[in-house]
Amino acid sequence: MIEVFVTLFVIMDPVGTVPIFLALTSGRSALTARRAAWQAVTVSFVVIAVFGFFGQQILGYLHISLPALQAAGGLLLLLVALQLLTGQEEEMTANANTNVALVPLGTPLLAGPGAIVATMVFARQVDAFGDFSAVGLGVIGVHVTLWLAMRFSLPILRLLRESGVLLVTRISGLLLSAIAVQMVADAVRAFIEAG
Template identity: 75%
Template sequence: MIDAVLLVEVFVTLFVIMDPVGTVPIFLSLTAGRSPATARRAAWQAVSVSFLVITLFALFGQQILNYLHISLPALQCAGGLLLLLVALELLTGKQHELTASADANIALVPLGTPLLAGPGAIVATMLFVQDIGSVGDGLSVALGVLGVHLALWGAMRYSLPILRLIRDGGVLLVTRIAGLLLSAIAVQLVANAVRAFIAGEG
């Protein structure tokens, strides 16, 4: 039987970490200048990639990290540095280098991972999976993860009317704000990883 409390806990935790609303300005800045159909496809691909990565780490994450001798803080630091590179490109107006690539590239990196399926979401999911004690618990975790990804897709999919409304000037403003927010998220990830290393968790 599905545990409704656990389902809500998983959904809320991942919703806060993955932040569908906060993803919107970054998605808008990375898909600026693209056709609506292309942007919709990028949203779908990004969510699919994120769901695949989260599922992979939920099932085999600890084994993968143990085999490669990678600690969770190291994974977190790597994700933070990758996000910081993307943030700097948004802040310096070089995001067109990102959008000039093939559509699938943007859906994979940075949208799918590490923006959506980042270290925080991966670690949180792995911790939830470790506490699964029954089939019902497993279904609750799975439905929670699926629900968050549906919310992510909805946020990006229906952000496209906003893009048409704010036009080029608004896109530039949103891009700069997104770059600033993303750089802060990246620095926080690295700082948390450094603290974990100092505390001996790495």
């Protein structure tokens, strides 16, 4: 359980998610932001669970390699990062009907290719109910941590005020773009090694 929790904690990075969550939910009510935190974690958990149980079959049926999934997730995150960097995040956050909890928070940020692949690897190693319980508790534990990090980050938003939120948004965009580029680079490297 601890190995699963630590691995997913490092990959999903609850602390690093906070500035991106704050940037994407700025300008929304506290209730809406809390709902977004809950929805993002729920979406992430469902995606991770589905891929843990059926990931190999889904990717095999669609003829999608893990590097292709990783590159697609990286490109999607790069688009979000560019919006945060150029001040166009209002397009994502201004419309009340836009649910940032689903995309990009729930997936591919939380339930990204790294977390999906790690979960699929742990799921392959399950031989007994004890192994299954350990993997399940590790996945649940990291999602509880993610929710706590986002849920209790909201007071920070009130302290930052508008100029602080703008700074956090730009820094988040920069960090997110670096994560996205790294995901694409890793995917390209995996394609080259496989070919």
